[in-house]
Amino acid sequence: xxxxxxxxxxxxxxxxxxxxxxxxxxxxxxxxxxxxxxxxxxxxxxxxxxxxxxxxxxxxxxxxxxxxxxxxxxxxxxxxxxxxxxxxxxxxxxxxxxxxxxxxxxxxxxxxxxxxxxxxxxxxxxxxx
Numbered sequence: 422x423x424x425x426x427x428x429x430x431x432x433x434x435x436x437x438x439x440x441x442x443x444x445x446x447x448x449x450x451x452x453x454x455x456x457x458x459x460x461x462x463x464x465x466x467x468x469x470x471x472x473x474x475x476x477x478x479x480x481x482x483x484x485x486x487x488x489x490x491x492x493x494x495x496x497x498x499x500x501x502x503x504x505x506x507x508x509x510x511x512x513x514x515x516x517x518x519x520x521x522x523x524x525x526x527x528x529x530x531x532x533x534x535x536x537x538x539x540x541x542x543x544x545x546x547x548x549x550x
Contacts (some may be wrong), residue, residue, distance in 0.1 A: 422451065422452065422455050422465055422468055422469055422472070425447070425448055425451035425452070425455075426448065426472070428444070428445070428447070428448075429444045429445070429448040432444030432447075445476055445479060446470060449472075449473060449476040449477070449478055449480075450475040452469045452470075453469075453473055454467040455469040456470055456473060459485065474507070484516040
């Protein structure tokens with residue numbers, strides 16, 4: 422059992438989650454084998470029982486956390502879609518407002534330039550060709 426735990430620890434130096442999960446499965450299998458083994462002493466069987474149940478609990482917790490992560494990811498995707506939609510709608514409204522102003526200038530309704538600090542402004546009358 423000590424050797425299996427040492428191999429498990431060595432495998433956990435790898436950052437790859439697939440390799441870590443494989444190491445967890447191998448440790449669980451070894452713990453089950455040692456628990457059923459005829460030549461294992463009582464202390465080793467107790468340790469095997471603890472390791473077996475710890476690995477099972479880890480797998481259960483991992484699947485629950487994975488499901489919660491998926492739900493959170495889905496919720497984040499929905500929130501992003503709503504925010505993107507609102508942003509696109511505001512952009513469309515601004516674009517329509519801008520286009521109306523540019524069409525008004527192009528159609529000959531004149532252009533007003535507001536004065537800075539004086540009362541007089543500038544009005545450019547469109548040419549009537």
